[in-house]
């Protein structure tokens with residue numbers, strides 16, 4: 001019934017009258033003794049008692065709408081103006097537009113990007129379908145490296161040399177190919193691994209990698225840059241520690257931990273009672289990588305780092321199941337209403 005009333009209203013709004021006869025035809029059709037308004041009002045007898053009051057109000061409003069429209073049409077036949085001019089009430093409030101929310105990964109990515117932008121890093125992007133050279137070869141990943149294993153990487157059947165990038169280091173490769181130092185970029189983007197989907201692993205996730213190459217870039221620069229980042233991201237009280245690690249594209253390499261935000265370092269289940277949680281990998285760019293792009297390692301040095309956006313998001317919002325990010329469950333997503 002409500003739908004029908006709306007339809008009638010639209011019909012009435014669309015009704016045009018340039019002559020008195022046309023306006024009269026409108027009156028007979030809608031407001032006459034056998035008119036539509038009367039017929040609709042007769043429906044009240046079929047409405048349950050407890051809804052009669054609410055429906056009565058709707059009917060009254062419908063009748064007033066028809067009468068007002070008739071007045072407008074009558075008027076327009078006198079002064080010869082098209083009736084539609086008078087029928088638009090610009091003082092009415094507009095139809096509300098539902099405002100969505102940003103995805104938590106977008107919120108966190110934007111925060112990370114904005115922190116590094118303030119340090120002078122530019123944003124670089126590249127293709128998600130990559131060739132073997134940009135994804136592996138150029139990054140000093142030898143042929144027999146486990147990351148090249150078919151288990152981990154999605155290759156493309158028709159073009160065995162093409163693959164879905166396994167990290168955004170491929171974007172670093174493309175930047176080093178196209179630019180000369182000084183280079184200072186961050187590379188946010190989606191990456192793919194052939195993993196079984198679980199709470200802790202997914203076949204795609206998001207990374208932000210960073211690369212800074214110039215003369216006299218040292219490990220102290222790396223540490224201070226990343227320390228500034230975590231302080232901006234998690235607060236001034238956060239502590240960091242570096243653990244020696246191995247990556248083919250950096251030498252020396254280090255994993256960076258931050259003090260556990262939940263227990264403050266005293267030990268809890270999130271930090272597995274160590275007081276520290278892992279946040280990113282980093283290191284000084286391997287001379288071999290620089291040589292691959294004709295950048296002289298005797299003159300230039302650089303550092304690189306990479307982090308998972310999901311990981312930072314997990315620490316910030318305590319989201320422990322990776323699958324939540326891509327299930328499109330609005331009950332999950334709505335919790336981020338109002339977040340910039």
Ligand SMILES: [Zn+2]
Pocket residue numbers: 260261262263264265266267268269270271272273275276
């Ligand atoms: Zn803890």
